[in-house]
């Protein structure tokens with residue numbers, strides 16, 4: 001009998017679950033937000049590529065970290081812990097931006113053709129800050145248990161990277177952004 005049309009190479013979690021797939025486990029929601037912030041890095045890169053704006057903006061970084069420390073207190077998270085976590089988020093964003101700048105420079109046909117507004121993107125980042133701090137607060141117990149935390153972070157990163165179809169650059173950013181989640185609060 002004739003061989004049927006190409007079978008899917010892998011199970012799509014979406015069709016199984018019947019809804020949008022999300023990173024799994026206790027750290028799934030936190031990791032989902034981390035991935036969203038990493039993906040906003042693509043928009044930041046698009047807003048800056050081909051302009052005079054450098055990837056690194058120390059004034060904005062200081063504003064972000066100041067907002068984080070103030071809101072951490074209100075959310076019941078240690079400000080130093082929150083500051084370390086968000087420094088990692090900023091580092092991850094810069095990894096993505098530099099990687100995309102390099103890619104777009106050597107393959108100009110892949111460069112974005114429209115330039116999003118950085119001020120609007122920063123408002124998006126500010127909203128993510130609030131949501132991330134809520135998740136840092138909610139996950140304090142599991143993050144305090146080193147072994148199960150490491151297992152949960154691996155699970156969330158693997159499933160998150162797969163369902164969001166992250167490429168090598170964005171997976172590297174995800175590793176950087178989550179590398180101290182389980183050590184925080186110790």
Ligand SMILES: O=C(O)C(=O)C[C@]1(C(=O)O)C=C[C@@H](O)C=C1
Pocket residue numbers: 044055056057058060061064089090091093094122125
């Ligand atoms: O807002 C920017 O310009 C960004 O590039 C985003 C971001 C961040 O992750 O918050 C990253 C790098 C900059 O140094 C400042 C802030």
